[in-house]
Amino acid sequence: MPEEAIIATSIISIVLVIMFITGVLAYKYRIKTLRADTYMVAGRVLGTVVVFLNMAAVIYSGFAFLGAAGWSYAYGAPVLYIWMYGALAYTLAFFFAPRIWRIANGQGLLTQPDYFQWRYNSKLLMILTALIGIIFNIPYIQLQILTTKYVLDLSTYGALPTLHVAVISFLLVVIYVFLGGMVSVAITNVFLGTIMLAGMLGGSLLLITYYFGGLPGLFQAVSLTSPKSLYLWSSAGRTSIQWVITAALGSGLGFWVWPQLAQTIFPAKDVKVLRKSITMTSWYHVLGIIWASLTGLVALAIGLKLKVADYAFLTLTGNTFGPVALGLIGAAGMAAALSSAAGILLTQASLLSRNIYQLWLKPNASDREVILASRISVLIFALIGVILAYIAPAYLVYLLLIGYTGITQMFPGFVLGTIWKWITKEGVLAGLITGLIAGILTAFVWPDYLGIHSIIWGLIFNLPIALLISKLTYKGDNA
């Protein structure tokens, strides 16, 4: 193995070891009695630092870290949709998340489908939302394994079988999620979330300053090498204005509907902690992903030729600053991927064990049985993710956007249902099914028809039907 590869790989390995030890120690020393609520929502006792960094680490995945830079390298200005949707989502959460938290705390809810069961008194809706959460998250797990592989591809200079090593790294995560659930995930994410921010902000600032002295220099250089990357120029497709606006709007609305993000709301010990964490995560967005995405423009401006757009950040770092910097940024990229994988795995397992097993198939299941079911589910979903990573690798953002379209169709039931009491289960169910059909058709059959993102096509059909049928079926307070 070349010396550069040994240096970069050693740094990444150290981070992996610390991550694993932290996860296992959190299980050993921070959990006194393991109950279902400890396993799934850490007993609702977490403070600001843990809630904030867990939120950030789960939200900003491998896509955020490498895909955003790849997106700006491949398309240019359309990357602004990523800047916008995060900002929109935090403003929404600031007002909406405390309502959800208060209900969850008062009613003992542990998952997002629990909310659907409580709010609409509908087992069918609970099962359906649990299945949607599970199914649409499957490609997301695979995405994190592939991001880990991409990081290793570059940092090991081809000296290792990267997919196998990526899977081994992922299995380390599986072990601590299996053992400690949310407690292990959240405490490990404090470490991983910190590394990610340092990597995104530090790496991108260094690159931009080194090559161009600042943002004006960067944009001046891009205007010479790739002027079309600086604005939205086409009449349809991903470089059109309507695509960027609808992608930002749709992703902003759907952001907190992802069950693993909803799951980051529940462990907060009170509303004050939750709001502070959301505010701090909005700063994280500005300081992290926005700067990371600009590294794609740096690659474009210096004329770097890449086989895979998502390699932009890491290739630039390695070429410019050498193996130590590559190891540090690579470790941050892996941290982003693995921290999100941990959150998703736990959430999928919680949906299956709590909503499908305990609340549907075996209503009298004890806490002990639910935890066992959760742990078995962690292993099942980990296995599915690994198999898919081997047989169906694909582009990062593409996978994300398909999932987004499906998940966002739960928006009326989850978000509007907390605001308007006249939203009914019949309305939510009809809207959900219609929105899913429209979303899938405009994702696969007529991709982003008229340049409008499939999330919005789904909502265009979903919302009117959900609202109309809710109005028709609402029987008032005494019903």
Add this chain to the structure above:
Amino acid sequence: MTHSNNKIELERRFMIVVAIIWIMLLAVLPLVNTASVQIFGIPLLWFWVLLWVIIVPIVLSIAYIMLEG
């Protein structure tokens, strides 16, 4: 007016500010979609989005302090 009513009214006002941010980011975007106009050396489109995206955490920080601080 009680403390609780004050908080609800304050929250409502912040929601209006947030609505303005959404309009500035989404509805105004077609009007600023140009690279020929620059502000501080940054193309107008990028400057506009960056500006509002930075305003979001500032507004949320103020809202947090006033509502929960």
